[in-house]
Amino acid sequence: MFKPADLPKTIPVFPLPGALLLPRARLPLHIFEPRYLAMLEDTMKTRSRLIGMVQPQPGPGGEGKGLYMIGCAGRLTAFSETEDGRYMITLTGISRFRILSEISGFEPYRRAEVSWEGFDRDLARPESDPGFDRPRFMSLLARFFEERHLATDWDSLKGAEDELLINSLSMLCPFAPEDKQALLEAPALTDRRETLATLIEFALRGGNNEEIMQ
Known part of the structure; x- marks a missing residue:
């Protein structure tokens, strides 16, 4: 388990739209671009083996080089190399961070000076959600999955702990x-569950569909 003193002041950052990593969750990634292969090779040489996942901020025309200031660092916990030199890796979420500044250098990938302050709960035990109305939430989720034609293992979801359920669905x-x-x-987990439920309800009531589901 990481302690605050173990967290480095600078980390490589991997901007990937829509790819969300949360503390104690796992994110599989397929690495094939040369710059990120270089990032992976350098990361494996470090003691912490941390990579910061961040969302890029869109600019004019839908593209931009800006980053959201808050991301989540994951420790490289599994990797395998394909015959053509690509990698299949897994990052296990350790802690969120705030970007203080980007670091210029000769590396082909982006690096940042980061602060871990304010995210102490990420290094603690898994969170619980005492006010979680699971039957109501699962009913809402079932409607969302049916609307979007999504499939899942409902038995696994129903038996999952609060944090695993909410974070997995968020990702x-x-x-x-x-x-x-x-x-x-x-x-906190309660806030994430409320945000997740709001996003699901919004999707069911609108999105690109004119019909509002009740």
Whole structure:
């Protein structure tokens, strides 16, 4: 388990739209771009083996180089190399961070000076959600999955602990990058569950459909 003193002041950052990582959750990634292969090779040489996942901020025309200031660092916990030199990796979420500044250098990937302050709960035990009305939430979720033609293992979801359930759904549900960012920045699990439920309800009431579901 990481302690605050173990967290480095600078980390590589991986901007990937829609890819959300949360503390204690796992994110599989397929690495094939040369700059990120270089990032991965450098990361494996470090003691912490941390990579910061961040959402890029869209600029004019839908593209931009800006980053959201809050991301989540994951420790490289699994990787395998394909015959053509690509990697399949897994990052396990450790802690959120705030970007203080980007660091210029000769690396082909982006690096940032970061602060871990304000995210102490990320390094603690898994959170619970005492006010979680699970039957009501699961009913709402079932409507959302049916509407979007999504499939899942309902038995596994029903048996999952609060944090695993909410964080997994936050990472996997097809929301816009700005919505993913709102889920990431939710201070506590209760706030994330409320944000997730609001996003699901909004999707059911509108989105691109004219009909409002009751």
